[in-house]
Amino acid sequence: MATSGLPLSNGIPIFSGMKRFHSQLLKWYRANRREMPWRNTSDPFAIWVSEVMLQQTQVNTAIPYFNRFITAFPTPAALAEASEDDVLKLWEGLGYYARARNLQRAARQVVQLFNGQVPSDKASFQSLTGVGPYISAAVMSIAFGRPAAAVDGNVKRVLSRVTMNDAPVNAASSHAVYQPIADRYFNPNAPGDHNQAMMELGANVCQPKTPRCSQCPVRQMCTAYKQDAVVQYPKVEQRKKVPTRHIAVGVIQKGNQLLICKRKPDGLLGGLWEFPGGGVEKDESAEAACVRECKEEVNLTVRVTGKLTTVRHAYSHFKIVMDVFMCAVQNGRVRLRGPVACQWVRPAELGRFAFPGANHKFIPLLLQALELQSQLKSEKQ
DNA sequence: AACTCGGGGCG
DNA sequence: CGCCCAGAGTT
Incomplete structure (x- = not known):
């Protein structure tokens, strides 16, 4: 033997x-x-x-x-x-x-x-x-x-x-x-x-x-x-291939501030800050999912004012395709369901919070878009 | 024992 | 794209 x-x-x-x-x-x-x-x-x-x-x-x-x-x-x-x-x-x-x-x-x-x-x-x-x-x-x-x-x-x-x-x-x-x-x-x-x-x-x-x-x-x-x-060698077990999920995210603007939310303390990305959003359901548009998720998570009724970008990101057990929308508040007061905290912040303050990688993939573009927005506004006056 | 949990480097 | 990385907690 x-x-x-x-x-x-x-x-x-x-x-x-x-x-x-x-x-x-x-x-x-x-x-x-x-x-x-x-x-x-x-x-x-x-x-x-x-x-x-x-x-x-x-x-x-x-x-x-x-x-x-x-x-x-x-x-x-x-x-x-x-x-x-x-x-x-x-x-x-x-x-x-x-x-x-x-x-x-x-x-x-x-x-x-x-x-x-x-x-x-x-x-x-x-x-x-x-x-x-x-x-x-x-x-x-x-x-x-x-x-x-x-x-x-x-x-x-x-x-x-x-x-x-x-x-x-x-x-x-x-x-x-x-x-x-x-x-x-x-x-x-x-x-x-x-x-x-x-x-x-x-x-x-x-x-x-x-x-x-x-x-x-x-x-x-x-x-x-x-x-x-x-x-x-070594022998390796074959892995299962990972599914893809479709996510919709809303950057909610109020004046010169944006709403960010803190994720619950455990699980995926626990304790990190992010822009509100969630999974796109079957037969649902990404835009509709964005509006629905903003209502569900922070109790705000929002209107999509434009699409910022689409971001792809890979986690260990799934991949996401994330559509990011710019939103304005129509009505409602912030009440949390899911996130454990939220905060209105100016763009320049975003760097003080820990965000997931998927958010970082669009934040530079977001800052650029906001900068352009404020330039256009000041030119009008 | 299987599943969950990030993000980057590299062929 | 898939595999791998000075793994550990949860179910």
Whole structure:
């Protein structure tokens, strides 16, 4: 049964070169590691923040967000005391906003339960909101030197190839498969560097489509490489294709002000601000949907004065085609049904609020249109 | 175990 | 376009 005749431990092949695997990997990492702002600190809070930002997010995307965020909130206490709007504004554009809301919740837990200090034991740290197996292992190993194997998408891919494991890396059950393998390959003599080296290897050498095996420091210990099967791994589950939804949005103007609404605190884009709108129903025009949604969400009867643009945007599980209309209030007083807050703001103030990406796709055009509008008005006088 | 949750980079 | 990304919470 044994895979390539190797001895097994818990079903995982043990090869005699584990020490060589560790030393080759570390040597490569220490010579090739990329510069990252969170690699210049030993502050557990900063390292924690970086790991949260790096969930499902590439390093280069996270870097500027990290620098702004850790400057604004250098400690758990500072984050705990901030307003959620300020936190979301700094997260704006990074996506997966529950990460920001959970991180702030966790910061408050740290202040209340741990005297403001990030706990250095795994059980306490992992009890915090938003801290799962990966972040727990990453922070414990990198910040505190504790032995914990971090398993992310990179590590699963590397281990899938190294051991030729057929478990699909994107399956729900994949973590249960790859965590014990990562434990077996873990290097307790260099917890933080080993974890980062595995991830760095996955990101820069053992890449999904175009692995650069010629540069790989552990190819002699890689089963797939030795069997010329690297590109057959990892196995991946096929994804369902995402549906498209049609959305209508109203930019409601009153004088020189616009109405913006704050989304409920959980779910999609929770806590972000947006222009009111919603789904276009079957056999309904986008314009009619805009009028209906404005009535339903903020209780205003509006009249569409023109169409601004159409915007396309992709989320994880669906795509949207969004028609944006300029509207004027005919009658009604604002009463909220759905949004948890709303506010009339001048165009220049929009930048103070966190908006979803789909809104940002038309805001520059909106500002341009409003500017043109005000120029025409002043010329008339 | 399946679903939800963003946005960008890249072939 | 589809895939992937230093995943975690909810159902």
